[in-house]
Amino acid sequence: MTQEELFKKLVAHCKEYGFVFPSSEIYDGLGAVYDYGQNGVELKNNIKRYWWDSMVKLHENIVGIDAAIFMHPKTWEASGHVSAFNDPLIDNRDSKKRYRADVLIEDWLAKQDEKIEKEVEKARKRFGADFDEAKYRETSPRVAETAAKRDEVHKRFADALNANDLAELRQIIVDCEIACPISGTRNWTEVRQFNLMFSTQMGSTAEGANTIYLRPETAQGIFVNFLNVQKTGRMKIPFGIAQIGKAFRNEIVARQFIFRMREFEQMEMQFFVRPGTEMRWWNEWKNTRMAWHRALGFGDDNYRFHDHDKLAHYANAATDIEYNFPFGFKEVEGIHSRTDFDLGSHQKLSGKKLQYFDPETGESYVPYVVETS
Template sequence: MASTWDYGPLGVELKKNVKDSWWRTFVWSRDDVVGLDASILMHPDVWRASGHVSSFTDPLVECKSCHQRFREDHLDGPECPNCGGELTEARHFNMMFKTFVGPVEDQASEAYLRPETAQGIFVNFDNVLTATRSRLPFGIAQIGKVFRNEITTGGFIFRTREFEAMEIEYFVMPGEDEDHHDKWIKDCVEWYTGLGVGPDRLRVRAHDADELSHYSKATHDIEYLFPWGWGEIQGIANRTDYDLKAHTEASGQNLTYFDQASGQHIVPYVIEPAAGVDRAVMTFLVDAYTVEEVTSASGKSETRTLLKLHPEIAPVKVAICHSPGTSV
């Protein structure tokens, strides 16, 4: 349980401010994005249709000496990083948390905690389209808890098994997807820099072909230079029409968009900007951590440590400070 964290009075305010800023920027400030709050528990067939039951896996190895387990793709060498022992052959491990619905724990009552908020958006696509009369391109945004049974965790709140995601599924005309993908990458980078993150500590990295998820045509990560090196803080994926077609086939529900210009029903392509709230919080904290030399009232040079947080996300907006024994 070492990867579970509680946020205190200031931390929860910082976290809420980050979520509020993201929502203002990508939902309230746009006329082409609406919000959604989908359930964490969904029918298991949703995860079968999406490919998560068969494909949402990581390669797991175990040390034959100390029995520690690791993700094979996170290791630098063929030996156990803990004790130097021999490792087992890798086997694929599904990262979804399994639970049971109802009083009987049998196969018929199995369910999963969602590992992403995206599928709640896809299965509600027709509902939102009908209710809002949206026209392409348009997006559906959601912030919510997700759960991933990570093999290895660490880096403080960087990699945990329970975290909050901020995701948008942005539906576009096929053929226009690459332009929208590029635009979303630019907009997402600007959100971080607009809240004070140094541009020299951000970079955009395209996934290699062997890194791409089963649904992705192209994915770019926004990475931040943490003290230990570059780490992913957000992904922007071109999911094509994979998800809507998969759920249409599995459910029989017609998840298409009627294009009045052509008079045809089409399956939109989807651009997905997906960020972790906790990783964003960590990025802002690390970037705001400042050690500087100042001159005291007596003229002595001193070193002080402070957080230079952007006012929009700072948990404390105004403070009145005075020295002991003085009046305000």
């Protein structure tokens, strides 16, 4: 069964049993926007409640908020979203289809990993109980050749992402002979950046309207309310603020049913810590969140960590918890060490102090943040 056939069956099943419907279907739907039906909304609410109870009710030092979707436009300047919230896109001239360049390369890398695993499995069947997997991986010429090629491309890919080298991303696609899944050709355009934020107007008249954005993440509502929560709740570091809410991203390459949508809900927690302790807390939250996912009962082997090849502008460490979907391992949660970037940026642009007075040390400082999202 091809991936396209699989998704057709999945979409049909979700609709037939009242889980997910295409949005405004009577008007032929709206791309990458879906409605949750009578059973889907119960399932979604159960997941949200399970997350909320485990994050807020089981932690004395974590509280929740519900921030507005609309925020002052300077919020997104300070956060870096106006200048840096982009995807690298590439078009195939023959199929007229648009793709994310980084995803094309990531899929190619995943295929190399699959090739290696197939070779190992064939050898396991051939040698039976005497099979030494570690030795075979070290000595097999075919495995070594595929691994070396994969590692070389992976290094080029990571370097290109970190240098924001769009020409090199395209060159990797050309060198790896990556073809368009629709046309089968390699007639690619140049790679260019596309900002993912939706913009709209707020004001009583068109002339006096201000451009604002639909929030692309819920985290900034937490950061701008940091002092409000800390002071009114008498919170002492370390402490966290959690939120469940809608976010919006203008995904040009929306795909894989409800895995990548333009309107979706996030469950995020920002954990404020003393500078210098963020890596300890980052590792602790990595393990805590992985244990939560595995407790869902979908099989421990279906989850893995995937460290980021390119760190976001706000992070000094980042990893994803990935789940083995029918279309491969994909992210279900990110755990990021965001440093003091967000609070520091909002403090600078707003001119308002966003510092915590630590009674234990007698000093004031901008906290560092560990995020689970």
